[in-house]
Amino acid sequence: MKNKKKSWIWIWGLMFLAWIPGLLAAWPGVFVVDNVFQMKWYLEGTISAHHPILHTYLLGGCLKLGKQILGSYEAGVALLAVLQMLFLSFVYAYVLYRLKDRFGKGGSGKIVWWMVLAYFALMPYHSISAVTTTKDTIFAGFFLLVVWKTYEMVKDQKSFFASWKQAVEYVILTFLMCGFRNTGIYIFLFTLPSMLIVCRKYWKRVLALGLSVVVLWGIFTGPVYERLGITKGSSAEMLCVPIQQLSRVMVDAPEELTEKQQAQVEAYIPDYSKYISAVADPAKDTFNVQLFEMDPGRFVKLWIQVGLKCPVVYVEAFLATNEGFWNPFAYYPNPDTYLPYIPYHGADLDQVGISWEHQIFIRQTPVGKGLDWFYEKMTEAGSYNRIPLLSLLYSAATAFWLIVVGIIVCIRKKRYEMAVPFFLLIGLWGTLMLSPVVVFRYGYPLLICLPVVWAMCCNKTDGKL
Structure with a gap:
């Protein structure tokens, strides 16, 4: 860990290895009901913008490759699950690597850093989320990167805006964040005014950055959609x-x-x-x-x-529809909804209830009964509700209130520049409040951003609040 050039690779590898039991337990991955609809569209060539088309093409491409090269759609799901594991573990390792200096080299900051590493590596829902083939998995990774890059931007504006490479990187990451969840563009537009105010010394560059994202998104959802024959969502x-x-x-x-x-x-x-x-x-x-x-x-x-x-x-x-996004003590899985809070078992015919020509269901074959039992209990079955305090770590509402605390801390410390990354987080939470149902994967990006919230609030050298 003392070798800075290699430490992030060790973190990445450690985290990926820690998630392998989750992959084996849910083998070949968690193929949910949204994926059934996406594959129907992909195979029929009538793709809808109801789900992000980048994810629909990625999902369809992996399953098609698995079927043609490896002989089964299950192999395609496994391929996508491994790619998602590599991506998410890379993102978490990168952020942890960058947080090392921020949390300090000793004392409580170092303890917090190791706790964050343990949280990402060992919390069961991280590995299951990584192998769940929904848009939210990849969106979470890009959202965390955008929040981190925004934090770095406002922390050292001179350095950030002096480098055109950082600006291009930010535009690309923001576009990809929007590309894997349709509401991403609204979150960015909600944040842009605060970016112009906080970074007013570089307002022309901020405006150019913002316009670049908007123009790219307009081209993507305009001419590109039209060329691909994408139908609009409901x-x-x-x-x-x-x-x-x-x-x-x-x-x-x-x-x-x-x-x-x-x-x-x-x-x-x-x-x-x-x-x-x-x-x-x-x-x-x-x-x-x-x-x-x-x-x-x-x-x-x-x-x-x-x-x-x-x-x-x-x-x-x-308030009843979105209770899980504002009440940390709300009980999930909710018996009134047919959707599991954290899906562990994939979609089945009864769940969809429609017979199509192009209808794909993935058979899960867990490797190891003990692993299967553990991950089912700690995700879909909701056994975590019976463990004091642990259930709070499963709630996006917990993340929301910790973000509110973070905002208060930054105001008291007069760290007003941190308003920009906080606007991203509050913007995401605002879109969650308009969701049709409370499920874990919607609020997952808020939970994984909490280490960055700590960095936004803590002192420069020792990682203390």
Whole structure:
């Protein structure tokens, strides 16, 4: 560890080896229900922007390669799982390597550093997340890199903006972050004004950097999408909160609405009676997108009118759907939703419930019954809830409140420049609050950024707060 040039390689290798039991337990990887839809689109050549197309092509390419070269789709899943393990362990090793100087060479800072290494290497959900073939796995890695690079930018603005290589690297990483989760561009745009204010001495370069990301994203989602024949995602995905709120009013307080308003809500949300507080999918899946797109303003007007009559129900509906993102003590897996909080077993036919010509399901064959039992209990089965304090480490809400504490610490220390990376974190949390359901993989990027939050708050030399 004393050799700085090689220490990150040792960290990377150690972390990758520590995750191998998770891969063996979930062999060949965790192929979830989203992947079933993505593979259908990939094989039929009708790819939707509902899921990031970079991930759809990566997933499809790996499975196709596994089928053609190695003889099975399972081999393709294993290939992608190993690639994701290499990528995530590399990112964590890189950040840990850079944190070594920040946390200090001795005392409590060194102890914190080793605790972070143990957390990344040994916490069961890291290895299972790494082999879960969803967009969120790769997004988490790029998001952590962007948060770290943003921290380095504001910590030493002169050095960062003196190097065009660092600026190009930042643009590329930010674009890839957006490319693996569609909401990434909104997180970046939310952060950009704070970047212009904090780095106002270099505002022209910041503006050029921001415009570069926006132009790249515009080209990607414009001409590139058109060339590839990408179909746009459903508008319903952006309306989960209004759909939940209107559905709850129809279920809990229909007497507050006029007959005309009830008929309008039913026209937009035919299955409002299937409303479940913890997940938007049952009501959202039959949302009348065509009617909405004919006149979006009419829907917005209805939503406002009903909200003025039933504000308390609206607040209850909002907080009930995203409870796991603001309440660290919320219990998951939630019995009201069909989705596991942390998927360990892949998707099956019953979960999708649709028969397609191009329908792929991956058979998991765990290597080692003991490993299988342990990782299932510590992820999907939720046994961690029975271990004091451990359950808090599984909650994105815990990460959110620690981020809030970090903001308070930085304000008290007058480290206002740290507002920029904090805006990234709060921007991500804001998008989570609009999600259709609380699942671990959505909030995972917040949890892995906590070591960087510590670095943003701690002293320069000894790693103490």
